[in-house]
Amino acid sequence: MTERDARFDYAMEATNDGLWDWDLRTNKMYFSRSFLRMLGYDYQDLPGDLRTFRRYFLHPEDLDALEKQYQSAIDSHEYSVTSQYRLLHKEGHSIWVQTKSKFFEADETGRAWRCVGMNTDVTEYIRRHDELLSAKAQADKANRIKSEFLARINHEIRTPMNAIIGIGYLLKDTRLDEQQLSYLQSLHVAADSLLQMMNQLLDFSKIESGSVILENSHFDIFQLFEKMSRLFESSALHRKVNIHLNVDKNVPQFLRGDASRLSQILNHFVGNCFQHGNTDEVFIAVKKINLSEKNICLEFRIEDSGSGIAPEINQQIQDKINLQKDWSPKDQSTGLYICNHLIQLMQGSLAISSQQGHGTQVIFSVNLEPSRLGERFVLEKIRNLDCLRVLVIDDNHIARTIIATTARSLHLQTDECDDAQIAWQKIYAADAKNQPYHFLLVDYRMPNMDGLELTGLIKKSHLIKHRPLVCLISAMQQDEICQTSDNSQLIDAYLSKPISESRLYETISHAITQHPELELLSRSPEPSCNIFSELEQFHVLIAEDNLVNQQVLKGILRKKNIRHQIANNGREAVDILSTSQEPFDAILMDLEMPELNGIEATQAIRSGQKQANIPIIAVTAQAMRGDRDTCLSAGMDGYLCKPVNPELLYQTLFDIVSSKNRASDNAKTHQ
DSSP, X not given: OHHHHHHHHHHHHHHTOEEEEEETTTTEEXXXXXXXXXXXXOTTSSOOBHHHIXXXXXXXXXXXXXXXXXXXXXXXXXXXXXXXXXXXXXXXXEEEEEEEEEEEEEOTTSOEEEEXXXXXXXXXXXXXXXXXXXXXXXXXXXXXXXXXXXXXXHHHHHHHHHHHHHHHHHHTTSOOOHHHHXXXXXXXXXXXXXXXXXXXXXXXXXXXXXXXXXXXXXXXXXXXXXXXXXXXXXXXXXXXXXXXXXXXXXXXXXXXXXXXXXXHHHHHHXXXXXXXXXXXXXXXXXXXXXXXXXXXXXXXXXXXXXXXXXXXXXXXHHHHHHOGGGOOXXXXXXXXXXXXXXXXXTTOOEEEEEOXXXXXXXXXXXXXXXOSGGGGGSOTTOOOOTTOEEEEEOSOHHHHHHHHHHHHHTTOEEEEESOHHHHHHHHHHHHHTTOOOSEEEEESXXXXXXXXXXXXXXHHOSSOSSOOEEEEEESSOHHHHHTTOGGGGGOOEEEESSOOHHHHHHHHHHHHTTOHHHHHHTOOOOOOOOGGGGXXXXXEEEEXXXXXXHHHHHHHHHHTTOEEEEESSHHHHHHHHHHOSSOOSEEEEOSSOSSSOHHHHHHHHHTSSSSTTOOEEEEESOOSTTHHHHHHHTTOSEEEESSOOHHHHHHHHHHHHHHHHHHHHHHHHTO
């Protein structure tokens, strides 16, 4: 027996684990040498019994829990117990041990009377675990502070941005001359760019938490290109860069998806072209590569003529695109990191290629949905331009082809010419045949004779009876051109590259309104039925405490002849709803208001007696993770983020009110 015990002790010595053996009948305990050494004791220091274990070894704070665990195991006849607790070292400190024990040798009643256990020192493991928990707690606290800071900054920026963009939207419908309208459009694009920068800042926390949610709303992709054109207009003029936009005719105008994210991706890659040295040309091509009932896959190709990217940097970019796990928000290429993530969310792909000295090419694809609802937003007074003849004059073959393609997409009868002197002959010949050109799209910089000289020749000539309107296309600002020649006064309109379909349409439409004979040629068709005519029957309550934002929302509703009333806080909204003689069709509810905030006001309305089921749409500057869910969970029916997109507001208002009305009608039918 002694030899066997010694052999067992030697084995335990080798493992550094401590063994104990407990006789439940006598409470005698055996402690191995390694058990005692683990606690700083010699083999003969203390008697071997349960009293010694309780008094000298076990940490007093763990006594009750450990006794309950073992008593429960005994009562329930469990044969194995795993526990973790502290033991006291002879020098006064404690160590953590993990014990795996087992009961043996039951008596005649079936009750075990012997328990053997093995202790493993896990102090270092516990210490590291506690350090990790502490580090995680600190990181969570830092992230919470960061999120709260971002949420506050986001709210503080979006509130005035809503006013800037909203007032600009209302100002657009006032009487403005062409230059004022251009300034206003540039202001709107700059504000929109600032908003996208704010969104990019918020994207980091969303990507890290895996909570990026794509919007799925109807949008006009040509308006997206128009905003992009205006965003880079100043940079292109300053750096003397020509931007060419070529949208394939098969690309549908109206789509459904996240227009803001798509714009963010496109603007990032186009903006990068200006960072590459010696760039004087940027080419943007868009085409449809796949179509199904539910999806449209668009491919975007952005090329520049710059100096390209060094091979080693290009390889690093390729590696990061191919190996998603190597991406990190801490990379310097933060914009690329975000764009790559968004493209993946849109079920697309990204490829970047560059050769030093030969420029850079970016190709990315995204999946969107077709939009039938979008067709209902077509301009009510869209003009028929197919009776107008247009001559495109530009010595640059690519630029001329793109402009001519854009003109033909508007159904303009379009011819092309690469030389101003030859163009003069074509204009004269067409006029002599009584088939004059109505509009000239003329590039400013051309050899032999520039656009201004050609304009002067045409406008001052007595040989031409039907003088066409002239739109000068230039990489210079309008006021700069006016200083170069008196002929600039003869120009009817100005355009800067890239020329989108919507900009060309607006320019031609604005110019021909000044000429009655062309106004008749391009008369508008009968207005189509507008599904939003029903909005004129709506009565909407606006709950908003900010006076400027009240003005914005009132102006947006007024444009559709929607009757409305203002509540300056949540309490006032509840009171107005409960006392008004005329029912409301919907409430536009801000979240941060005095008296009652938007959530509290919604809950009060839902628990009230009058119009408890009224559609409530959150209109808020809170755009952080979970804000939408918070609003919907509180009983709201929709969520709009400031700055408010007017068309999206109309669409949301119409959809939610119509849906609730249909549900109410169906309920009455089945009663």
